[in-house]
Amino acid sequence: MKILKFGGTSVGSAQNIRKVHQILNSDQYQNTLVVVSAMSGVTNLLEAALHRAASEDRAFEEDLHNLEQLHITTIEELFPVALHGALISYIKREVNKLETLLEGAYLIGETTPRLKDKVMSYGEQFSSYLINEFFKSKGLPSTLGDSKAVIKTNEKFGNATVNLPLTFKLIQDNIDTTAKEIRVFPGFIASSSNGYTTTLGRGGSDYTAAIFAAALHAEELEIWTDVSGMYTADPRMVKQAFAIPLISYEEAMELSHFGAKVLYPPSIQPVLEKQIPILIKNTFDPDAPGTRVSHNSNGAKRAVRGISRIGKISLLSLEGPGLIGIPGTSHRFFQTLSNGNINIILITQASSEHSICVGISNDDAEKAEELISAEFQNEISENKVYKPVIEQDLSIIALVGDRMKSYQGLSGRMFSALGKNNVNVRAIAQGASERNISAVIADKDVKKALNTLHEAFFEEQVKQLNLFVMGAGNVGKRFLEQVRAQKKYLKEELKINVRVTGLANSRTMIFNDQGIALDTWEASLNEGEKACPEQFRQKIKAFNLRNSVFVDITANREVAFSYAEYLSSSVAVVTCNKIAASSDYDHYKDLKDLSRKYNTPFLFETNVGAGLPVLDTLKNLVISGDKINQIEAVLSGSLNFIFNHYDHSTTFDQVVKQAMEEGYTEPDPRIDLSGIDVMRKILILARESGYHLELDDIESNDFLPEGALKTDSVDAFLEVIQQNRSHFEQLLKKADEKNCKLKYVASFNRGKASVGLKEIPADHPFYNLEGKDNIVLFYTDRYPEQPLNIKGAGAGAEVTASGIFADIIRTVNN
Structure with missing residues (x-):
């Protein structure tokens, strides 16, 4: 014999009751006892009506009307017209009795636990009556049972204690386990030895079903609800949660105690003692396997269930x-x-x-x-x-x-x-x-914690990264395209699931905690809310997602000085913005300290060499105990491009304009040509080598004509260098006479640093540096004469984007 219990949502409407009938209209349920809850919302409606009546509020009459109408509407939708009269008369008759009880509470201005139990029993009484009548109208051999006649309790109204020996005997004496029929019983309801209606408290319908199962030695207790079993976590909070196929009684009780609402712990006790399995099924997806609760059941052999x-x-x-x-x-x-x-x-x-x-x-x-x-x-x-x-x-x-x-x-x-x-x-x-x-x-922190732990214990080590990207210009666009193109590879090969959760440019910003669609992000961003760096940070804080990474693809000073807020909130920072790492040494050190304190990555590989592994190589040298003594480097891809293309067939200002058009310089080329960008890079290299250095400590040898950097606009700057073509021609002529090439070089030697334009002879490693390439030479205790050489493309949106991408992947292994 099987015992089936259907919860409030399972019988909450005419449509859902039809689903219950479809489930039971099967040969496997020929000998079945069905326990039903009140229709969803009815228990709350009864409780509200009683509270209003006891408060001398005649609004209880409206609650009664709504209760009556709900059941009459269900009758009209479920049954043929010929049956409406008798069924509706039953509902009206019982509602009249209920009204008498509530009127009593209204007249005396109070209620009692005994009266409350009597009132609350009507929900299950109505649902069991209608469901049994519907089964009969559909040709099922069904009879209506009276739970109050067989389940006996003390008179602790509201949460009565069942006299199990007496109850088991009454059930066994009154129910024929061999009959080929369906018996429908109301859950939650019982009676005392004096005949007073009692209720079994929270989870009472589950408990009713478990009592019947234990008394009749059922082969299985099926709990039908609106979810497909007990889940590894709350699926409303953890999208990756899945139903647990097999679980032990003890595990089920622990999960139920800690908030899993599919089962109520006391309801398991009667079947646990008789070792009767429980199957949790979904009324709305009956083919789903559900969860089987039984003795010492751990099919997956997982430590954490x-x-x-x-x-x-x-x-x-x-x-x-x-x-x-x-x-x-x-x-x-x-x-x-x-x-x-x-x-x-x-x-x-x-x-x-x-x-x-x-x-x-x-x-x-x-x-x-x-x-x-x-x-x-x-x-x-x-x-x-x-x-x-x-x-x-x-x-x-x-x-x-x-x-x-x-x-x-x-x-x-x-x-x-x-x-x-x-x-x-x-x-x-x-x-x-x-x-x-x-x-x-x-x-x-609950949602983040549940997702973090689910990822750690259930998701085959697939790590979710939530990216908040600020900057969607030239580099940002290519970065987003790289993420889109590599998303599948990262998940399949590296077990990393990357999604962009927030995105901003200088005008607008958008957010989606399920991930922004990377094939339509531009259209979405155009319709976004007004951009604000502080509100962007507050949004990240409010989302409070695990494994969050703030990605700064700007050159904005305000954004750079917000990193401390992110790191102290355990949000990793990946940036190509050089301002933070080249700011005052104390601020730079504070950011590094925060990164260590909160075990939160602060990565800025693209600050030097774009996509080249310059800082990563340097870090590995220092970690392994090597000492950096000297650095020689060409660190500006834009300046290298300019001086590689400047010859006597063109003019300096024309080459600068070409570099601007092809995206090798900043929108304002003065940033590149002033040398400040290179100064920041050599400063970062010196600091990462372990030296305490400030930007003002770096000597800068300016090669531009006087007044060029004091111009108030890009156009004015271009005008000045056009007017001083001869100045640049003279620099080129002097280098040619010495069979040298012009390169803008950064140098660091035992604590002192400088940047400036140099004439590079033909036998120097920098001489044949082409296009936008960078080169860095590290002279260390291990590489004293033949330096460690890193060379490659050091500018361009594509390689910078790839360097940012690589840093983001590094955060996973941090």
Whole structure:
């Protein structure tokens, strides 16, 4: 025999009741007992009506009308017209009885637990009656049972305790397990030995079904609901969550305790004792396999089976030297809360006995604080114990699994993953059975924490990267195209799922926590909200996504000076903007320190050499113990392009214009030609080599004619260099006479740095440097005479974008 329970959403409308009929209209359910909940929303409607009546508010009549109309509408949609009269008469007759009860509450201006149970029973009574009648109208052999006649309880109204021996006997005496029929029973409802209607509390319909299953030794208990089983995490918060095929009773109870709403823990107890499997199925997707709950069932052999949470939690802490070594203190603490009917959800106590901390519902927080303050009033007045402290807006997250105790390092993985994503853990608890590890965190971090842990324990090590990109110009466009083109490869080969979650240019910005479509981003950005760097940062903070990376593809000073805010929020920073790393040394060092403190990457490979691995190579030299003594470099792809193309067949100003048109210079070429860009690069190289250097310490040998850099516009600057063509021709002539080429060179030698235009002889490594290429020579203790040479394209949108992309991938392995 099978026992099936259908929840409120499963029977919440005529359409859904038809789905229930389709499920039961099968040979496998010829001998079945069906337990049903009230139609969705009905229990809340009854509770509201009773509350209004007891408050002497005649609005309860409107609630009654809505209740009646809901069921009449269901009848009209489910049944042929010929059956409407009798069915509607039944509903109206019962609603009249209900109205009499509510009128009584209205007249005396109060209610009682006994009256409330009587009123609340009508929801299941109505649904079971209509469903049974519908089954009969469809030709199914169905009869309506009376739960009150066979489930007997004490008179603790609202949450009655079942007399299981008596109940089991009544069920066994009254139900023929061999009959080929369907029996429909209302869930949630029972009666006392005196015949008073009682209810079984939260999860009562599940409990009803479990009682029938245990009493009748059912082969299986099926719980039909609106989800396809118990999930590895809440699918509303974790999109990658999936149904768990097999799970043990104990694991199911742990997950249910920590917020998984598919099952209510007490409802499992009767079937657990009889070792009857539970199958959780989806009424709206009956072909989905669902979750099977049974004894010691762990088909996947996973240590962690699920991640769950309880929201709206407060921490109550009691601390003080007077707690240490004083017998009975914990007893007083917990006894006080127990006497106040305050449920404790989590307990943690320091081994020094200096503090006791418990997790309780937010609703109980104020009352608990008052009770504990009163109980320990003397100790508090003598400063032996401090005033109890309440922290609110918290949640508990828990890893659950029977096999967790057999695996080492699970706690480390859990807290390491949370820490890397700036999720602060306020309290920790682990049961002696080691079936769960619980942590208390801020409500605002719950979604990020669940996704972080799900990624760490369930997603085959596929790491989600959430990119917030500022700058969608020449380099930004190519970067976004590279991300789009490589997305599939990264996921399949490197197990990295990259999505752009925020995007901004100088005018507008857009966000999508599920990822911005990279084939239509330009159209979307055109319709975005007004751009603001501070609001962009606040949006990232509000999203609070795991593995977030801020990608700066601007040359904006305000943006560069916001990095500290990102790093201290555990948001990685990847940038081609040189301003931050070449700012005051103290600011540069603060950013590096923040990166280490929060274990959050701060990467700026493209600050020097675009896509060339200059800084990465330098970092590896330093880490391995080598010392950088001297650096010689051509670090400006734009200047190298200009001087490689400047000859006697053209003019200097024409070559500059060509470099601007082809995108080798900044929009304002004065930035390149002033040498400030190269100064910043050699400064960054010196700092990354371990030297304390400021920008003002770098000697700059200007090659431009006087007044060129003081112009107030790009056009004026181009006009000045056009008027001084002879100045540049003279520089070129002098180099030609010496059989040299002009190169703009950056030098660093044991703490001193300079930049300037130099005449490079034919035997020098820089002489044959072509196009926009860069070259860096590192002279170190290991490379004293033959330097380590890095050479390649050092400018251009495509290579710069690829360097940014490479840094983003490095954040995964940080």
